[in-house]
Structure formats: C-alpha cells, structure tokens
Amino acid sequence: MSIELGHFALILAFAIALVSAIGGLLLWRRGERLALVLGHASILQFVLVAVAFLAVVQAFVASDFSLALAANHSHSLKPLIFKISGVWGNHEGSMLLWVLILVLFGALVATFGRRLPSDLTNLVLGTQSLLVAAFAGFTLLTSNPFERLSPAPLEGADLNPVLQDIGLAIHPPLLYAGYVGFSICFSFAIAALVSGRIDQAWARWVRPWTMLSWTFLTLGIAMGSYWAYYELGWGGWWFWDPVENSSFMPWLAGTALLHSALVMEKRNALKIWTIFLSIITFSLSLLGTFLVRSGILTSVHTFASDPTRGLVILTILAVLIGGAFLLFAIRSPSLRQGGLFAPISREGALILNNLFLATAVGAVLVGTLYPLLLDALTGTTISVGAPFFNFTFGALMAPLLLVLPFGPLLAWKRADLVAAGQRLMGFAALSVFLAILISALGGTSISMVPIGLLLGFWVSFGAIAEVIERSRLGRIPLGESLRRLRGLPRSIWSTALGHFGMGLTVLGIVTVSAWETELVTTLNPGETAELSGYLVAFDSFEQQPGANYVADTGVFTVTDPGGETATLLAERRTYVASGMPTTEAAIQTYGLSQLYLQLGEPLENTHVIRVWHKPYILLIWIGALVMAGAGALSLTDRRLRVGIPQRARKATAEAAQ
Amino acid sequence: MTLRALFMMVLLLVSPAVLAVSPNEILPDAALEQRARDISAGLRCLVCQNQSIDDSDADLARDLRVLVRERLVAGDSNNEVEQYIVDRYGEYVLLNPRLGGHTLLLWAAAPLLLFVGLGLLLLARRRTPPGPVEGLTAEEQAALDALERGPDAR
Numbered sequence A: 001m002s003i004e005l006g007h008f009a010l011i012l013a014f015a016i017a018l019v020s021a022i023g024g025l026l027l028w029r030r031g032e033r034l035a036l037v038l039g040h041a042s043i044l045q046f047v048l049v050a051v052a053f054l055a056v057v058q059a060f061v062a063s064d065f066s067l068a069l070a071a072n073h074s075h076s077l078k079p080l081i082f083k084i085s086g087v088w089g090n091h092e093g094s095m096l097l098w099v100l101i102l103v104l105f106g107a108l109v110a111t112f113g114r115r116l117p118s119d120l121t122n123l124v125l126g127t128q129s130l131l132v133a134a135f136a137g138f139t140l141l142t143s144n145p146f147e148r149l150s151p152a153p154l155e156g157a158d159l160n161p162v163l164q165d166i167g168l169a170i171h172p173p174l175l176y177a178g179y180v181g182f183s184i185c186f187s188f189a190i191a192a193l194v195s196g197r198i199d200q201a202w203a204r205w206v207r208p209w210t211m212l213s214w215t216f217l218t219l220g221i222a223m224g225s226y227w228a229y230y231e232l233g234w235g236g237w238w239f240w241d242p243v244e245n246s247s248f249m250p251w252l253a254g255t256a257l258l259h260s261a262l263v264m265e266k267r268n269a270l271k272i273w274t275i276f277l278s279i280i281t282f283s284l285s286l287l288g289t290f291l292v293r294s295g296i297l298t299s300v301h302t303f304a305s306d307p308t309r310g311l312v313i314l315t316i317l318a319v320l321i322g323g324a325f326l327l328f329a330i331r332s333p334s335l336r337q338g339g340l341f342a343p344i345s346r347e348g349a350l351i352l353n354n355l356f357l358a359t360a361v362g363a364v365l366v367g368t369l370y371p372l373l374l375d376a377l378t379g380t381t382i383s384v385g386a387p388f389f390n391f392t393f394g395a396l397m398a399p400l401l402l403v404l405p406f407g408p409l410l411a412w413k414r415a416d417l418v419a420a421g422q423r424l425m426g427f428a429a430l431s432v433f434l435a436i437l438i439s440a441l442g443g444t445s446i447s448m449v450p451i452g453l454l455l456g457f458w459v460s461f462g463a464i465a466e467v468i469e470r471s472r473l474g475r476i477p478l479g480e481s482l483r484r485l486r487g488l489p490r491s492i493w494s495t496a497l498g499h500f501g502m503g504l505t506v507l508g509i510v511t512v513s514a515w516e517t518e519l520v521t522t523l524n525p526g527e528t529a530e531l532s533g534y535l536v537a538f539d540s541f542e543q544q545p546g547a548n549y550v551a552d553t554g555v556f557t558v559t560d561p562g563g564e565t566a567t568l569l570a571e572r573r574t575y576v577a578s579g580m581p582t583t584e585a586a587i588q589t590y591g592l593s594q595l596y597l598q599l600g601e602p603l604e605n606t607h608v609i610r611v612w613h614k615p616y617i618l619l620i621w622i623g624a625l626v627m628a629g630a631g632a633l634s635l636t637d638r639r640l641r642v643g644i645p646q647r648a649r650k651a652t653a654e655a656a657q
Numbered sequence B: 001m002t003l004r005a006l007f008m009m010v011l012l013l014v015s016p017a018v019l020a021v022s023p024n025e026i027l028p029d030a031a032l033e034q035r036a037r038d039i040s041a042g043l044r045c046l047v048c049q050n051q052s053i054d055d056s057d058a059d060l061a062r063d064l065r066v067l068v069r070e071r072l073v074a075g076d077s078n079n080e081v082e083q084y085i086v087d088r089y090g091e092y093v094l095l096n097p098r099l100g101g102h103t104l105l106l107w108a109a110a111p112l113l114l115f116v117g118l119g120l121l122l123l124a125r126r127r128t129p130p131g132p133v134e135g136l137t138a139e140e141q142a143a144l145d146a147l148e149r150g151p152d153a154r
Helices: A002-026 A032-061 A070-071 A078-089 A091-112 A118-142 A166-195 A200-232 A242-267 A271-294 A300-305 A308-335 A348-379 A386-409 A417-442 A448-471 A478-487 A490-515 A616-633 A646-657 B005-010 B030-041 B059-073 B078-089 B101-127 B139-150
Strands: A517-522 A528-531 A534-545 A549-559 A563-576 A581-584 A586-590 A595-602 A606-614
Touching: A002 A032, A002 A091, A002 B139, A032 A070, A032 A078, A032 A091, A032 A118, A032 A242, A070 A091, A078 A166, A091 A118, A091 A166, A118 A166, A118 A308, A118 A528, A166 A200, A166 A242, A166 A271, A200 A242, A200 A271, A200 A616, A242 A271, A242 A528, A271 A308, A308 A528, A308 B101, A348 A386, A348 A581, A348 B101, A386 A417, A386 A448, A386 A490, A386 B101, A448 A478, A448 A595, A478 B059, A490 A616, A517 A528, A528 A606, A534 A606, A549 A595, A563 A586, A563 A595, A581 A595, B030 B059, B059 B078
Parallel strands: none
Antiparallel strands: A517 A606, A528 A534, A534 A549, A549 A563, A563 A581, A586 A595, A595 A606
16 A cells, blocks of 8 residues: 555656646746745655655565566565665666655755745746656656555565665765765756856855765765775775766866865856856766666666667657757857956866866876777777776876865965965975885885875875965964864865875875785685784684674684784675575775675685785774765865855844944 | 666765785785786776776786786886786776777877867967957056955055
C-alpha cells in the first residue's frame, strides 16, 4: 500500500513540477503572487518526492520483496544500514535520490530566497521545476522504482557485496548533493538570460549556492576516493576512470565558477563568462549522469541493450543543454561587460585561474570521450588511461599552482606584482629548500617529485602568507596584528584555508606516489616479514561467519619502527547470497601514513600477503576535508547568505543616518 | 542489472578484485621486476574496466604479466615488450595512447584549448577601450571595503 502511495506521490510531484515549469517560465513577469505559488509548489514537490523516497526505503527496510527493486537488490539478512543505502545502490533508486536532491534544492531556494526579486524567483523556480519534471518523468517512464512482483519471492537477490559498505551510505548522497546542487546555478543563469537582469547582486545570490554544491562535491569525491582506497584491496585512490572523470569535471568547472563569480560580485566584470560557466558546470553534471546512466561508458556496445534509457537521457540532455546555449547565444551579446582592469590585478589572476581550470575540464572531457568517438567514427579502439591523464592534467595544473599564491596578494583593478613577489620571497625560498631537502633525503628517480613537492609547499605557504600579510605580522606590534587577525572577514580565512587544503592534497599525492613501498610474499601463520622498518607477524588464520557472509580472517601483529605493536585483521569474505568474494584490507594509521595489509588467496598451502607502506597518504583526504571546511566556513559568513544583502544594506543605511 | 552497471551507479570503479601480482610471478632480478612493473602499469587488462594488468586479478591480466616477464627475461627492451604485446592484442591494450594520426586531436586538445583561450583573452582585451587603468577610485574602494567587511563588521 505504501508503495502505491509513494508511486502516486512521485506522479503528483511530476505533474506539479510540469505546471510550475510552464507557469514560471511563461508568466514570470506576474510578480509576487506567482512567486508565492511557485514557492509553495517547490516545497510541495519536495514533500511528495520525500514521501516517494521513504516508501521505497520502507520496503527495503521491511524486506518487502514484492517490490521488484527490493527483490533485486536487497536481502533480509543485510544489516539495517545497508538495507537503507541499498535503495540507491541501483539505477532506479539512484535516479530517485537524484530527483529528491533536485527538489530539495528547489525547496531551499523557495525557503531562503524570499528576498530575491520576484521575477528572478519565478524564473529560477520555473527552470528548477522543468529539471524536476524532466528527471521525475524519466524515472517514472523508463526506470520506475515502484514496480511490483507477483508472486513475491521469499528472499532478495542481495546487494553487490562491494557496495555493502558505509561508503555507499555516504558517498552517493554527498556526490549527488554536489552536482545536483549546481542545478541552482544553472537555473539562476537561465533566469538572468531570460530577464536580462545580470548584475553584482546576481553573483551574490549565486555564489553561496555554488559554494554549497562545491563543498558537497569536494566531500563526495574525497569520500569516494577513500572508499575505493580501502575497499578495492590494493590501495589505489584515483583511477582516472571515465566514471570518476564525470564527477571530477563538474568539480573543476565549479571551482572555476567560484572564482569567476567572485570577480563578478566584487568588480562587475566577467559577467558573460560566469553565466557560461554556470551553464557548463551543470551541463557537465548532466553529461556525467548520461554517461553513467546510459551504460555507454561500460562499453559502447551495451548502449544498445537498453536503448530507451540512453536515448531518453540523451534527449533530455540535448534539449536542456542545447536550449540553454541557444538562449545564451541569443541573449549574451546584449549583456554589457563592466569593470575595467589591468592584466596584473586580482581580476587578471582569477582569469588565469579560469583559463587553466577550463582547459583542464576540456582536456579531461576530450580524454574521456575520445575513445568512444574514435570507435564510433573509425572503428579504431584505443584506451585513454591514467598515464595520459596524469601527464596532461599535471602539465595544466603545475602553472596554475605556481601562480596561485600571487592571486590573493594582488589588489583589485591594478596591482603591483613585484611587491607581491617580495612578500612571497621568503616562502618561495623555504619551499625550494624543503623540496630539495626531502627529495634528497627520500631519494627519488622520478624527476617530477621535487617539482611536485615544491608546488605543494608553495601553495600551502602561499595561503599562510596571505593571512600574515593581512595581519601585517612583524610590521606592527604583535597585539595589533592579533587584533587584525581576529577581525579578518571569514571570506579571507576561507580563501586561505581552501588554498592551504589544496597544497596539502598536492603534498600527499606527491609523497605517496614517490615513496610508497610494497611487499608481496607468501606467509604461513607464525612467520614474519618486514617492510620499510615495519615487522609484520602472521599470528593465525581463522574462518568466522559474519552477518551475511563467511570470512577467512588473518590475524597479524605489526611492530612499527618505534617498537609499538598493533593487531590487524585482514579478511577475505564470501557472501552467502551471491557467492561473491571481497577483500577487506587491514589498515593501520601511523601519523599521516598508513600500513595497508591485504590477505590474498591461498597459494600452495601458504597465504599470499600483500603489504604497502603509504607515506603521508592521509594528506590527500585531509587536504580535501580542509577545502570542504573552507567552503563551509565561507557559507557561515553572514553576508554571503541569500537575501541578507538587501536587509543589510538597509541596516547600514539606517546606521549611517 | 549487471554487476558492472552497479559499479557505474556509485560512480566508482570498484571490483571485488583480489589483487594482482602473485609471489610466484615475481622475477628474482629486482631491476628486471621493476621494469616489468613499469610496463604493466601502462598495459590495460582487456577484460576489466580501465584497470592496468598490474591491478587486476583476471586470468588474462595474469597471462599478460607472465608474458611481459618472459619477454624481459628473454632480453627485450621495454619498447620491444610493449610492441610485442601490441602486435598481439592491438593498441587498445595501451593505457597511454600512442601519438599518431588517429590520436593527434587527443594529444593536441589541451594545448589547443589553452591557446584558443589565451587568444580569446587577448581579443577581449583589444576590444576594451584603451586608456589608463588606474587603481580604484576612492568611491570604488569604499564600496569594496563595505563589501569585504560585510554587515557584521563594526
């Protein structure tokens, strides 16, 4: 019964979205009364989709296998958390989650955007509803999660064991919140193009939404990377897989958008480009959804296995993106560029940032799609993998990271590069020194390692330099400096923290790539092995039953170079329902480094043991967390909140009188 | 629903893989083994999704790893080993595509985009009316300060 209610709620949400879209986009000049209706409609859409979603969750939790989706992807023995996360561990459920997050953002705009001009509200909510109608319609027509089975099977087919992990509970919702969130920027861009209203206030409304989505996307990608790291069983954390790329491209574009919207907000320049980026960022999210959902990425040939889904998404994509760019082509020439500036200025630096990030997006996009297109056009099959991306992407990021620390030290409009250089001189020297010292101590044959270290230190120190500069540390009395430091706006801290996090991630990537060590050997219980100063003793081997699997467990005692010992459990599991094996690596953290131990398959009466020492690998994700923290910090800045500027302006005006 | 579609779903390439290189495959000569690793990292496991043969436990990946090591022991150079594999399995096996007529656009894409971007920037600068760009006027500075300080600044 609740399933039919959920089904009905989704249909109703689809109908309301369709009406809101038509109403909002055609009658947007009607002003506040329409805005009020659309606002309520957006909140209603959210409530209805939430009901639909909860209905499916309920079926999974209660193991109601009359729901085809639950029968195919759940199992009565599964722990509760995996029953819930299993809802989106499949195509239909993940589309429903996609729509849920889409309507959530619509409802958030309706709730927090009450102070937006009503014309803009109408257009934004209208566009957002159009997206909801398209994707709720797609879900209902081609991937309905509410289909029933009769008779209902007694037991479900279980979820892929690899997905039975806390990672599935966290990673997809965060990732979706990130790239579905960019739909708001898209809707704002469409609204700006239709109404012709595009000014600094617009950038001010868009930036918090960009920041929010970017923060989620950063967390989502980092979480996915860490999940792959511990679950895959060999400690790889980024593969340049097409599916990863399709989540990484919106992140790069979103990062560019954050920076260009800043220029637009502060200096009223880069308007057309910011609008363009808003459209591109969400288009890349849609493209990612299309590539993943259509199955085109798995293999060009599986595309035909379910042509409806692929074609429908492709049509939605073509209409939305094509329509947006058509609108852009028609309307953008009428937008006036404002805010003149010299090449050496904060604006100039931010443009450089955008140039490199946009090129990186293009390079990743070409690398991802090229094999597909080449195969389709000429029949030649090639692979484009990690070596290509590392080289191309690295070559584009190096100059960006090199100029990054200068940006925040340059003044708006016209700046003194020499002065900024002088302020950074000490940190530059320190970075060079550390890079050379560490490379020499660690010893490396890879020539890129010292350069990578240099860039990592340089970016991290550059972020510190900005804060020091703002506080005039060392040039004025210490107490005065501290007072200035406390008074710094959160946006300054956020910039510095974000860049600092970037530097940490770079350092982590470089150190683990350069100095990771590996040991592959065979051991019997009672034997020991040694890797990079760590003694690994294989204590015992046991077979234990788990909740819905049987585990072969290896018990190990690891003695670190300092003499401390730790007990590690590495497992190989076989899942009851599917018979599928997985490996659960044992990971022991030492400071920022980790020892990664995997129990391999039996070989001639002994056990294959693989151990890796991954120096400073945690910096990769700590850096990402710091970046996300910077995003969150920026969001707590009161003046960034939607709608606040108007009230604040009034308040300041009153105060001035 | 196929297993692979599930992987796609979570935007992750996860496979229930146990790992790759087994102790019995490893060459006794450490230098030779390192070369085998370097070559393997650039060879695609043909039955997997974008994994190198070094990271895959598929039988085919194992066969390729053993083949790479056999050729190395036979005295082939890295390039010869690579060519040997490509001759048998096609260029699809290379994770780093070779530069050639069919991949020209792929390799040229990034520099091309960068130069087009730079060109557009220069063009945009030319179009803006010339004239000295001085620092911010007092009025602009005040407006900017107000923006940067925000309403909660005292």
